[in-house]
Amino acid sequence: xxxxxxxxxxxxxxxxxxxxxxxxxxxxxxxxxxxxxxxxxxxxxxxxxxxxxxxxxxxxxxxxxxxxxxxxxxxxxxxxxxxxxxxxxxxxxxxxxxxxxxxxxxxxxxxxxxxxxxxxxxxxxxxxxxxxxxxxxxxxxxxxxxxxxxxxxxxxxxxxxxxxxxxxxxxxxxxxxxxxxxxxxxxxxxxxxxxxxxxxxxxxxxxxxxxxxxxxxxxxxxxxxxxxxxxxxxxxxxxxxxxxxxxxxxxxxxxxxxxxxxxxxxxxxxxxxxxxxxxxxxxxxxxxxxxxxxxxxxxxxxxxxxxxxxxxxxxxxxxxxxxxxxxxxxxxxxxxxxxxxxxxxxxxxxxxxxxxxxxxxxxxxxxxxxxxxxxxxxxxxxxxxxxxxxxxxxxxxxxxxxxx
Amino acid sequence: xxxxxxxxxxxxxxxxxxxxxxxxxxxxxxxxxxxxxxxxxxxxxxxxxxxxxxxxxxxxxxxxxxxxxxxxxxxxxxxxxxxxxxxxxxxxxxxxxxxxxxxxxxxxxxxxxxxxxxxxxxxxxxxxxxxxxxxxxxxxxxxxxxxxxxxxxxxxxxxxxxxxxxxxxxxxxxxxxxxxxxxxxxxxxxxxxxxxxxxxxxxxxxxxxxxxxxxxxxxxxxxxxxxxxxxxxxxxxxxxxxxxxxxxxxxxxxxxxxxxxxxxxxxxxxxxxxxxxxxxxxxxxxxxxxxxxxxxxxxxxxxxxxxxxxxxxxxxxxxxxxxxxxxxxxxxxxxxxxxxxxxxxxxxxxxxxxxxxxxxxxxxxxxxxxxxxxxxxxxxxxxxxxxxxxxxxxxxxxxxxxxx
Numbered sequence: 001x002x003x004x005x006x007x008x009x010x011x012x013x014x015x016x017x018x019x020x021x022x023x024x025x026x027x028x029x030x031x032x033x034x035x036x037x038x039x040x041x042x043x044x045x046x047x048x049x050x051x052x053x054x055x056x057x058x059x060x061x062x063x064x065x066x067x068x069x070x071x072x073x074x075x076x077x078x079x080x081x082x083x084x085x086x087x088x089x090x091x092x093x094x095x096x097x098x099x100x101x102x103x104x105x106x107x108x109x110x111x112x113x114x115x116x117x118x119x120x121x122x123x124x125x126x127x128x129x130x131x132x133x134x135x136x137x138x139x140x141x142x143x144x145x146x147x148x149x150x151x152x153x154x155x156x157x158x159x160x161x162x163x164x165x166x167x168x169x170x171x172x173x174x175x176x177x178x179x180x181x182x183x184x185x186x187x188x189x190x191x192x193x194x195x196x197x198x199x200x201x202x203x204x205x206x207x208x209x210x211x212x213x214x215x216x217x218x219x220x221x222x223x224x225x226x227x228x229x230x231x232x233x234x235x236x237x238x239x240x241x242x243x244x245x246x247x248x249x250x251x252x253x254x255x256x257x258x259x260x261x262x263x264x265x266x267x268x269x270x271x272x273x274x275x276x277x278x279x280x281x282x283x284x285x286x287x288x289x290x291x292x293x294x295x296x297x298x299x300x301x302x303x304x305x306x307x308x309x310x311x312x313x314x315x316x317x318x319x320x321x322x323x324x325x326x327x328x329x330x331x332x333x334x335x336x337x338x339x340x341x342x343x344x345x346x347x348x349x350x351x352x353x354x355x356x357x358x359x360x361x362x363x364x365x366x367x368x369x370x371x372x373x374x375x376x377x378x379x380x381x382x383x384x385x386x387x388x389x390x391x392x393x394x395x396x397x398x399x400x401x402x403x404x
Numbered sequence: 405x406x407x408x409x410x411x412x413x414x415x416x417x418x419x420x421x422x423x424x425x426x427x428x429x430x431x432x433x434x435x436x437x438x439x440x441x442x443x444x445x446x447x448x449x450x451x452x453x454x455x456x457x458x459x460x461x462x463x464x465x466x467x468x469x470x471x472x473x474x475x476x477x478x479x480x481x482x483x484x485x486x487x488x489x490x491x492x493x494x495x496x497x498x499x500x501x502x503x504x505x506x507x508x509x510x511x512x513x514x515x516x517x518x519x520x521x522x523x524x525x526x527x528x529x530x531x532x533x534x535x536x537x538x539x540x541x542x543x544x545x546x547x548x549x550x551x552x553x554x555x556x557x558x559x560x561x562x563x564x565x566x567x568x569x570x571x572x573x574x575x576x577x578x579x580x581x582x583x584x585x586x587x588x589x590x591x592x593x594x595x596x597x598x599x600x601x602x603x604x605x606x607x608x609x610x611x612x613x614x615x616x617x618x619x620x621x622x623x624x625x626x627x628x629x630x631x632x633x634x635x636x637x638x639x640x641x642x643x644x645x646x647x648x649x650x651x652x653x654x655x656x657x658x659x660x661x662x663x664x665x666x667x668x669x670x671x672x673x674x675x676x677x678x679x680x681x682x683x684x685x686x687x688x689x690x691x692x693x694x695x696x697x698x699x700x701x702x703x704x705x706x707x708x709x710x711x712x713x714x715x716x717x718x719x720x721x722x723x724x725x726x727x728x729x730x731x732x733x734x735x736x737x738x739x740x741x742x743x744x745x746x747x748x749x750x751x752x753x754x755x756x757x758x759x760x761x762x763x764x765x766x767x768x769x770x771x772x773x774x775x776x777x778x779x780x781x782x783x784x785x786x787x788x789x790x791x792x793x794x795x796x797x798x799x800x801x802x803x804x805x806x807x808x
Contacts, residue, residue, distance in 0.1 A: 001583070001613075001614030001615075001674075002523060002524075002527050002583035002584055002614060002615055002616050002674060003523065003524035003526070003527055003583070003674065004522060004523060004524060004674045004675075004677050004679070004682065005521060005522050005523055005524055005525075005682070006524065008522065008677075008682050008685060008686075009677065011685065015685065015688040015689050017688075018479060018688050041476065043475035043476045044475055045470065045473065045475070046470060046473070047467060047468050047469050047470050047473045048467045048468055048473070050468070053464060053465075053467065053468040056464045056467075056697070057461060057464055060457060060460045060461055060464060061457075063451060063452045063457065063460075063660070063661070064451050064452060064454070064457040065451050066449065066450060066451050066794070069449065069450070069451045069452070069657075069660075070660040071447035071448055071449070071657075071659040071660045072445065072447045072659045072660060073660060075422060106510050106662075106691075106692070107692050109690070109691070109692040110690060110691055110692065113689060113690035113691075114690065117409060117545065117546075118408060118409050118412065119406060119407065119408060119409055120406075120407035120408060120409055120410065121409075122407070123406050123407055134689060134690070137689045138689065138690060141521065141686070141689070141690075142521075179405070179406035179407070180406055209405075210405030210406060211405075211406055212406050253473075253475075255475040255476045255692075256467070256473075256474040256475045256476060256477060256693075256695065256696040257467070257695050257696075257697070258510075258692060258693065258694070258695045270405075270406060270407065270408045271408075273408050273412075273413065275408070278408065278409070278412050281412060281415065281419065282412075282545070284419040284421075284422050285419050285517060285538060285541045285542060285545070286513070286514060286517035286518065286538070286542060286545075287510075287513070287514055287517075288510070288511050288513040288514065288659075288662060289660075289662065290662070291660065291661050291662045291695060291698055292660040292661075293460070293661070293697065293698075294695055294697075390470070
């Protein structure tokens with residue numbers, strides 16, 4: 001008789017955003033007349049940039065003609081895209097990353113969930129708390145997290161690095177030495193980040209203790225301050241300790257297009273084993289490339305027109321972020337983030353729990369946000385709003401919140 | 405110090421098709437004037453059907469307008485696609501499969517590699533030999549296959565079910581009882597299949613011994629004989645023992661478009677655990693949906709025009725299959741497959757090994773095929789040619805082979 005992977009049974013509840021979707025669906029069904037504004041899940045609302053649309057139409061046409069039809073993509077992704085990434089995201093910033101260190105994928109969510117597979121079962125992971133839930137959940141599924149304590153909402157074998165008001169949302173080196181350190185900077189959900197010298201300290205620490213950093217740079221395009229690194233490879237020594245994940249979802253609105261990439265430098269070695277070789281093997285065995293049309297869409301984001309259009313799109317969302325931040329402050333809320341990230345992180349009022357505030361906001365203002373506790377125990381008492389709505393809806397949501 | 409997943413180090417060589425690609429690239433570089441014909445990797449060559457192209461253009465335009473823009477897809481895939489699949493691929497054949505038992509993905513390769521994750525580490529897998537290498541390789545990576553014996557090219561903990569000339573390529577129930585049985589029917593690489601009563605025996609066997617069948621139906625569209633099942637759910641009792649994987653790569657030429665789906669019936673339970681619930685959890689946590697544009701492309705394959713156009717495309721490739729089969733037979737080769745599948749499986753001449761014949765064909769005829777031994781030890785002494793080339797190239801390749 002076959003047996004199941006029992007680690008799945010350890011997972012409490014369902015995936016955070018599935019739970020929210022279900023709650024909202026139930027509320028909408030019970031209240032079909034209500035106008036719900038969604039500032040919860042980090043999904044974008046602006047249409048794709050004209051340069052991207054044009055590239056996709058062209059690629060679709062190529063698929064209609066045997067002479068230009070494309071079947072299976074090269075294992076790492078098309079060169080035209082990897083060259084554009086290497087040049088624009090790395091070499092132009094002085095980062096020594098070559099096209100053949102870049103692995104094109106169907107998005108950073110898949111990569112951030114899959115990357116743990118190339119590490120041993122008994123590695124100890126460290127995560128910022130709160131953080132994007134996929135890092136911990138994917139490790140739970142592979143049996144790397146020990147037992148779950150429902151009272152503290154923590155896993156026995158996970159090292160949590162609290163990021164709260166008290167430490168200015170800057171993770172501190174943990175007491176126990178981790179093997180794998182997940183850093184999402186600018187951080188989801190807090191919308192905060194750390195300076196380049198602070199990131200350099202993490203790189204030095206990882207190299208010293210023999211840890212690998214999984215660096216999720218999904219929100220890089222939103223960085224507005226000068227002293228913040230756009231890539232971990234801006235730090236000296238990162239090539240021997242860091243893997244970087246990037247997404248096209250937030251800078252280019254590709255949440256429904258699906259494209260991302262992972263950088264595994266060839267200098268990243270564990271004993272004689274090359275992590276680049278291992279990830280290449282995984283990529284070649286368990287994945288078959290992002291669609292040609294989507295890779296052409298990705299390439300278009302690096303064209304001069306594409307860049308200009310995306311800059312406008314990011315500015316549009318950051319205008320929302322700014323409006324949410326100042327609006328909430330005026331309404332008396334304590335608010336963080338929103339400067340280098342499209343997320344606003346607020347302290348819930350009146351000692352409400354995160355989920356209490358979720359229900360309150362949904363029912364009283366018909367606004368959907370994300371409970372901070374869904375991102376880790378230190379997120380309890382906080383709440384995330386995203387800047388990815390339309391400007392009109394964002395303003396409307398704020399008016400409703402002010403009236404509460 | 406972090407440690408790697410040592411199971412990766414056990415994998416001999418690289419992924420089969422990566423090795424072939426490298427060999428062909430090396431030959432092409434050394435002989436730039438040669439006209440190589442690729443009948444190796446199972447990649448299609450005909451352009452996408454007009455109905456698919458039209459659907460993709462329309463979907464791209466929707467992404468250009470805020471009113472019709474689509475972000476993150478629903479976890480299981482869009483309803484329009486799941487409804488079309490359930491209706492056309494199942495209910496029309498009398499199979500009791502509902503839309504919410506269908507999980508849309510980026511392709512059957514990913515699904516066939518990922519599905520093992522929901523099972524316990526100590527499950528014993530059984531595979532047809534030869535077969536698509538991803539089943540075994542993904543289990544190697546997760547440590548389920550024991551030790552590798554280089555002499556016999558087998559894993560100590562894998563149950564091999566030889567499919568050769570001697571047993572008419574029909575797998576027999578193994579002596580040891582397996583927990584997970586992979587069946588790819590029509591089979592890749594042999595191009596052979598089994599009858600519906602024979603498949604019913606496998607379903608009965610799995611229900612009796614408590615095994616789960618992972619049924620890969622990637623080549624279903626090529627079935628031409630009456631007594632062959634188009635889905636395992638045509639067999640009684642399959643809802644309690646079988647997961648079915650389907651691809652759009654071969655019936656619709658989506659190798660570069662990337663779309664597939666997996667069916668996990670709600671009746672499939674292990675003790676109290678629902679495999680449907682587990683796969684839903686994996687899908688929601690480690691994947692973020694196939695692109696909207698691609699799901700619309702998939703939907704178009706089920707429209708009346710789409711169906712008619714794909715039927716023509718399949719007929720085109722099957723004409724190639726027929727030409728290869730008869731041409732090789734006339735040239736004195738012993739040949740199998742090509743009736744219910746786009747693959748031709750031939751016995752290598754003069755007791756050549758599979759790789760010897762690969763080199764021979766590449767160098768003497770500039771034709772690329774796939775060595776049978778790459779699909780499992782019982783594939784040694786066989787060779788696979790695919791019908792996915794253009795008709796002109798297929799004819800040219802045959803002329804060259806005949807002249808050898």
